[in-house]
């Protein structure tokens with residue numbers, strides 16, 4: 001089983017694709033991947049200042065700078081993790097501080113047939 005919680009979205013779309021392919025090759029038949037991806041609904045999206053090759057520069061009000069590949073919707077999520085076969089697709093969301101906003105993340109559970 002592969003668990004990648006709140007980390008793969010730091011990769012550019014191209015690097016993410018190559019990483020998923022590498023993980024797929026190392027997964028045995030029946031193996032499962034569980035991964036979360038930051039959704040476009042996440043409040044970080046409000047602080048995007050630049051974009052290059054799908055990787056978005058996020059400059060937060062606290063001075064922190066991050067580079068994120070956001071995932072727009074369920075269909076995009078499934079595409080990002082092809083050729084895994086989706087078993088469960090969901091999301092989680094929370095608003096810890098109203099000054100910030102949504103902490104939306106997609107949840108993907110897939111397997112290698």
Ligand SMILES: C[S@@+](CC[C@H](N)C(=O)[O-])C[C@H]1O[C@@H](n2cnc3c(N)ncnc32)[C@H](O)[C@@H]1O
Pocket residue numbers: 004005006007010066067
């Ligand atoms: C939201 S945390 C999640 C950590 C862990 N997977 C968990 O579930 O608690 C993101 C992690 O990705 C790491 N990381 C790797 N590459 C990064 C990058 N380019 N930008 C920001 N964080 C990065 C950070 O150091 C941090 O530990």
